[in-house]
Amino acid sequence: MPTLTYIEANGTAHAVQGSEGSNLMEIAVANLIPGILGDCGGTCSCATCHTYVDPDWVARVPAATDEELEILDGALDVRDNSRLACQMILTEALDGLVVRIPVRQF
Template sequence: MTKITYVAFDGTRFEVEAENGSTVMENAIRNSVPGIEAECGGACACATCHVYVDDAWSAIVGSPEAMEEDMLDFAYDVRPTSRLSCQIRVRDELDGLVVNVPERQG
């Protein structure tokens, strides 16, 4: 299992054990992490699962592909480390990943 830490806008930390192959968004929903709405259910058709990848993890997580980048145009307060959590697949290399939830979605 891979550990992911979600940091809510108010600073509350949610540590989650995630199965490889699932997405960062799916694990946030399963564990009731506030601020991850995921209105489209993970189809990369909205921007309501937007997160900021911690700087230390951005190179490992990687950059968004074109479709995700287009959807990020609809996200609130996009930053260089912005990603849609539905597009980040959990894998061994992400053990310890930290993502921050924006103040609001969309």
């Protein structure tokens, strides 16, 4: 089972295992990771699952769709490495992935 690490804005790191095929929002919520809300349930319409993909991983995560980029436009503190956790599906290729959580989601 792949392992990934969520790092809160205060630096607290949470290393968790997730099932392949699950998205990173679902895994965060299931593991009670603070700061990832997932208000829309993963339908790519709320941006409360905003994360920053670690620079070492940006090129290895499948690119965002136009729909995701449109919703990210409405998020706060967006950066070049911003992604919606619900739109990133965990695969074995992402074993070791690190994402950071913004200070605020709204």
